[in-house]
Amino acid sequence: MFSNKLLARLRDASAVTVLTGAGISAESGVPTFRGKDGLWQNYKVEELATIQALQKNTQLFWQFYSWRRTMLQNIKPNLGHYALVDFERYFKDFTLVTQNVDNLHITAGNKKIIELHGNILRDRCSKCNTLFPAVTSAGTDIPHCNKCGGTLRPDVVLFGENLNEAALRRAQHAAAECEIFFSIGTSTIVEPAASLPFLSKANGAYVVEINEEDTPLSVHSNEILRGSAGKILPQMAMVIEKLRIK
Ligand code: NAD
Numbered sequence: 001m002f003s004n005k006l007l008a009r010l011r012d013a014s015a016v017t018v019l020t021g022a023g024i025s026a027e028s029g030v031p032t033f034r035g036k037d038g039l040w041q042n043y044k045v046e047e048l049a050t051i052q053a054l055q056k057n058t059q060l061f062w063q064f065y066s067w068r069r070t071m072l073q074n075i076k077p078n079l080g081h082y083a084l085v086d087f088e089r090y091f092k093d094f095t096l097v098t099q100n101v102d103n104l105h106i107t108a109g110n111k112k113i114i115e116l117h118g119n120i121l122r123d124r125c126s127k128c129n130t131l132f133p134a135v136t137s138a139g140t141d142i143p144h145c146n147k148c149g150g151t152l153r154p155d156v157v158l159f160g161e162n163l164n165e166a167a168l169r170r171a172q173h174a175a176a177e178c179e180i181f182f183s184i185g186t187s188t189i190v191e192p193a194a195s196l197p198f199l200s201k202a203n204g205a206y207v208v209e210i211n212e213e214d215t216p217l218s219v220h221s222n223e224i225l226r227g228s229a230g231k232i233l234p235q236m237a238m239v240i241e242k243l244r245i246k
Pocket residue numbers: 020021022023024025026027030031032033034035099100101102103117184185186187188189190210211212213215227228229230
């Protein structure tokens with residue numbers, strides 16, 4: 001299932017960087033944005049998770065985020081998330097970069113994690129940037145900051161907003177310095193995250209894509225593993241465990 005080249009890298013590598021997207025959480029029951037479930041009440045999710053929706057359609061925006069938060073309350077990490085906790089143990093210089101905002105990697109137990117798009121379980125004051133635990137709102141009652149009175153918003157990066165610069169720089173550094181780069185369950189379309197595997201490859205890493213479908217990265221990958229992250233990652237973790245017992 002895994003090529004000899006990949007097996008050799010898995011045995012010897014110390015620097016490994018992983019990029020995850022919505023696909024790794026799909027098996028936990030979290031809908032992806034671009035799959036067949038990428039709709040909410042007939043709205044395209046890509047039109048709701050935007051800075052324009054927050055500013056111009058605030059009530060609908062909050063209803064959407066409150067629904068996502070409520071949905072996440074009963075959701076647990078799956079075997080794919082847990083395998084990446086093992087990866088963090090195996091590789092000395094491991095970095096997990098995620099585009100997901102669902103907190104599932106942290107619940108699973110990963111520590112060396114960069115949340116490129118923030119975390120939906122936090123709110124942030126639009127004025128003073130203080131962070132708060134997430135609230136849900138019916139949309140009629142937009143939550144306010146108890147320090148400065150500014151309006152709160154989910155602490156996530158919306159379409160149309162810039163990423164946190166320090167987080168992006170750390171992710172780029174991890175991509176440029178690693179020996180193996182895994183791109184897992186991401187459509188590799190949303191920039192700047194989509195450029196990370198390319199940066200990694202340009203710097204000599206072995207780039208592996210794990211996805212059920214083709215993406216723009218597929219033809220540029222050194223290895224493609226077609227299938228679900230929840231099946232492939234636990235198998236790989238077992239293989240690494242065996243390879244690294246010297
Ligand atoms: P996406 O929805 O654009 O793409 C999901 C990808 O995962 C697809 O390529 C699909 O083929 C693949 N996939 C689906 N099920 C899979 C499985 N079981 N195993 C392996 N691959 C699988 O997601 P994206 O690339 O992460 O970009 C969407 C944006 O939306 C991101 O910015 C992210 O922040 C946000 N988002 C986050 C969540 C979350 O936090 N769970 C959910 C939806 C969207």
